Amino acid sequence: MERAKVRLCVDHPLGEGQTVPLERDQAHYLFGVMRMSQGDAVALFNGHDGEWRAEVLEAGKRGGVLICRGQSAPQMNPPDLWLLFAPIKKARTDFIVEKATEMGAARILPVQTDFTNAERIRQDRLQAHCVEAAEQCGGTFIPEVADLARLDRVLADWPEGRQLMFCDEGLAGGDTLSARTPGPWAILIGPEGGFSPAERDRLHGLDFAHPVALGPRILRADTAAVAALTLWQDRLGDWGRAE
Amino acid sequence: MERAKVRLCVDHPLGEGQTVPLERDQAHYLFGVMRMSQGDAVALFNGHDGEWRAEVLEAGKRGGVLICRGQSAPQMNPPDLWLLFAPIKKARTDFIVEKATEMGAARILPVQTDFTNAERIRQDRLQAHCVEAAEQCGGTFIPEVADLARLDRVLADWPEGRQLMFCDEGLAGGDTLSARTPGPWAILIGPEGGFSPAERDRLHGLDFAHPVALGPRILRADTAAVAALTLWQDRLGDWGRAE
Numbered sequence: 001m002e003r004a005k006v007r008l009c010v011d012h013p014l015g016e017g018q019t020v021p022l023e024r025d026q027a028h029y030l031f032g033v034m035r036m037s038q039g040d041a042v043a044l045f046n047g048h049d050g051e052w053r054a055e056v057l058e059a060g061k062r063g064g065v066l067i068c069r070g071q072s073a074p075q076m077n078p079p080d081l082w083l084l085f086a087p088i089k090k091a092r093t094d095f096i097v098e099k100a101t102e103m104g105a106a107r108i109l110p111v112q113t114d115f116t117n118a119e120r121i122r123q124d125r126l127q128a129h130c131v132e133a134a135e136q137c138g139g140t141f142i143p144e145v146a147d148l149a150r151l152d153r154v155l156a157d158w159p160e161g162r163q164l165m166f167c168d169e170g171l172a173g174g175d176t177l178s179a180r181t182p183g184p185w186a187i188l189i190g191p192e193g194g195f196s197p198a199e200r201d202r203l204h205g206l207d208f209a210h211p212v213a214l215g216p217r218i219l220r221a222d223t224a225a226v227a228a229l230t231l232w233q234d235r236l237g238d239w240g241r242a243e
Numbered sequence: 244m245e246r247a248k249v250r251l252c253v254d255h256p257l258g259e260g261q262t263v264p265l266e267r268d269q270a271h272y273l274f275g276v277m278r279m280s281q282g283d284a285v286a287l288f289n290g291h292d293g294e295w296r297a298e299v300l301e302a303g304k305r306g307g308v309l310i311c312r313g314q315s316a317p318q319m320n321p322p323d324l325w326l327l328f329a330p331i332k333k334a335r336t337d338f339i340v341e342k343a344t345e346m347g348a349a350r351i352l353p354v355q356t357d358f359t360n361a362e363r364i365r366q367d368r369l370q371a372h373c374v375e376a377a378e379q380c381g382g383t384f385i386p387e388v389a390d391l392a393r394l395d396r397v398l399a400d401w402p403e404g405r406q407l408m409f410c411d412e413g414l415a416g417g418d419t420l421s422a423r424t425p426g427p428w429a430i431l432i433g434p435e436g437g438f439s440p441a442e443r444d445r446l447h448g449l450d451f452a453h454p455v456a457l458g459p460r461i462l463r464a465d466t467a468a469v470a471a472l473t474l475w476q477d478r479l480g481d482w483g484r485a486e
Contacts, residue, residue, distance in 0.1 A: 076459065095338075102466050104458065138461040214473075215347065215482040216319065218381040223345050223469055230457075230473040239458040 004043035004053060004072075006034055007135045009142065014049040014068055019057065022064040031059045042066055045134070047142040050075040077141050078104035079237045080184040082162075083229065084111050084154065086191035087118040088221050095222045096189075097126045101133035101143055103229035104238060108143050111151040111188075114196035121148045151188075151199065155206065162186055164209040167228050168195060182236060187228045189221050247286035247296060247315075249277055250378045252385065257292040257311055262300065265307040274302045285309055288377070290385040293318040320384050321347035322480045323427040325405075326472065327354050327397065329434035330361040331464050338465045339432075340369045344376035344386055346472035347481060351386050354394040354431075357439035364391045394431075394442065398449065405429055407452040410471050411438060425479060430471045432464050 008030075012020045022030070030036045038056050044066065045051045051073035054066040083105040087093045093110075100108050108130070110121050126145045134142050158164070163181055166188040188203075195203065203209050214227050233239045251273075255263045265273065273279045281299050287309065288294045294316035297309040326348040330336045336353075343351050351373070353364050369388045377385050401407070406424055409431040431446075438446065446452050457470050476482045 098463075099466050102460055102462050103470070104460055137463070213482070215476055215480075217345055217347055219345050220341075220380070223342050226466055226469040227346070227473040230470040231477060233458055234474060234477075237458075239456070 004041040006030065006036070007043040007045070007051075007138070009131045009135055010044055010046050012046060014044055014046055014052045016068060016070070018052075018068045020044065020054065020066045020068065022066065024062050027060060027062060027064045030056070031061070031064060043072060044068065045140045047134075047140070048075055051140050073138075073140060075140050078106045078143075079233075081105050081229075081232065081237065082107045082109055082184075082186035083143075083189070083225065084109045084151070084186055085189040085221060085225060086111055086113045086116040086151075087121050087148070088192055092220070092222045093121070093126070094129050096225045097129045097145065098133040099222065099226050100229065101130045101139065102137045103226060104139075104141075104233060105143050105187075105229065106141070107146065109146040109154065109186075110148045111154055112148060113151045113191050114199055115193035116191045118148065123147050152202075155202065158206075158208065159184070162208065164188060164203075164206070165212050165228065165232060166190070166203050166209055167212055167214055167224050168200065168203075180235065185232065185236065187225075187232060189224050189228060192221055247284040249273065249279070250286040250288070250294075250381070252374045252378055253287055253289050255289060257287055257289055257295045259311060259313070261295075261311040263287065263297065263309045263311065265309065267305050270303060270305060270307045273299070274304070274307060286315060287311065288383045290377075290383070291318055294383050316381075316383060318383050321349045321386075322476075324348050324472075324475060324480065325350045325352055325427075325429035326432070326468065327352045327394075327429055328432040328464060328468060329354055329356045329359040329394075330364050330391070331435055335463070335465045336364070336369070337372050339468045340372045340388065341376040342465065342469050343472065344373045344382065345380045346469060347382075347384075347476060348386050348430075348472065349384075350389065352389040352397065352429075353391045354397055355391060356394045356434050357442055358436035359434045361391065366390050395445075398445065401449075401451065402427070405451065407431060407446075407449070408455050408471065408475060409433070409446050409452055410455055410457055410467050411443065411446075423478065428475065428479065430468075430475060432467050432471060435464055 037059050040056045042054045044054045050071050052068040053070050053072045054068050057067045058065040083100045087110045130142050162184040164186045168190055280302050283299045285297045287297045293314050295311040296313050296315045297311050300310045301308040326343045330353045373385050405427040407429045
């Protein structure tokens with residue numbers, strides 16, 4: 001069987017000899033768009049069983065069946081890292097979700113801040129972006145996108161033992177994450193207009209929160225998200241320990 | 244004079260009492276789109292004279308004149324860092340140029356690799372993106388975008404004393420920039436299809452080139468650019484030393 005050119009995320013258990021029925025849009029993609037047929041190879045993952053080499057068993061216009069022939073990569077979960085961000089313009093919000101998946105965030109939490117305009121998000125669309133990004137980047141894990149919540153509520157319900165690195169453009173030139181406490185973490189990216197004075201005061205008063213500077217230039221929120229995830233993964237995450 | 248809401252890059256010397264004639268599209272933006280008029284404040288920079296508080300002296304449909312009232316920020320140049328990347332789809336190429344400006348690259352060099360599809364780029368359009376990004380991110384420096392050149396030619400003409408950090412998806416889990424040699428540097432981001440075996444051999448054989456891994460997941464070229472710039476700025480650049 002040749003190397004799979006297509007990676008597909010499916011909502012189905014994967015294992016040796018396991019058959020996987022295809023949904024209509026997946027069948028359309030494989031057999032209509034990609035012109036695949038019986039015997040062709042597809043790489044499958046489902047977010048928890050690793051990656052599997054599968055083969056087309058039945059190809060139809062409205063459906064089809066794949067069969068798993070062997071595991072091609074073990075399941076690899078990212079560190080226990082959350083990314084909190086204030087949704088911005090649609091295209092950049094999509095980018096943040098894509099980047100968070102590639103960079104290895106485990107959970108993505110859109111938050112409303114005092115200076116955030118977004119009243120609602122399309123959680124399902126953002127979740128679909130995570131799936132697409134995982135298909136593209138070779139990952140086997142799909143971060144969960146939470147519903148939009150107010151930042152003050154999220155901070156009020158903050159889980160015991162989770163550290164928070166918050167990035168504030170007002171801190172240019174300051175600390176670049178000296179805290180090295182291992183364990184669960186979260187990164188908070190401020191909105192494009194910055195945090196409100198009340199939010200900033202509150203964040204600086206929380207013992208689990210660590211202000212971090214991202215250089216002397218002002219970064220857009222999507223740039224800041226990748227930069228902050230890089231700093232964290234480099235210092236505390238899985239960038240040094242992969243096989 | 245109130246705080247300027249608009250930042251504008253102009254191709255004109257800036258200094259105390261200096262008048263600055265506006266080009267037609269700049270006049271249209273300030274007076275047509277932003278509805279500004281005589282006496283309103285604009286922040287100006289030109290890439291080398293810092294940022295200046297200016298005031299509208301004359302406002303017209305096809306032109307206008309501003310006058311500098313005082314310097315609002317000193318000129319801040321990024322470290323001597325080049326970013327080399329293989330142009331990809333239009334939107335992502337635009338993003339890389341924008342991100343490189345925000346992250347503080349001094350020069351941007353689009354390169355053709357063995358697996359790059361791009362035959363040409365719109366250098367003028369990418370340069371305009373740098374200007375826009377600098378206007379947005381509060382920077383006073385505008386990186387120069389070079390013309391597209393073949394990677395092998397760029398490496399053959401490599402300047403004495405400049406180190407090169409190259410990011411290769413084949414290196415997942417490897418070194419994350421242990422070299423700490425100060426001085427001029429460049430970052431090379433591989434194309435989405437990776438480097439060719441010949442390119443990889445050549446890069447690994449160059450004594451000024453340092454292979455660097457960007458974690459265990461495969462990153463898109465635009466994500467890799469921001470991540471690599473973050474690692475470099477954090478370790479060797481200006482992220483620790485700003486005022």
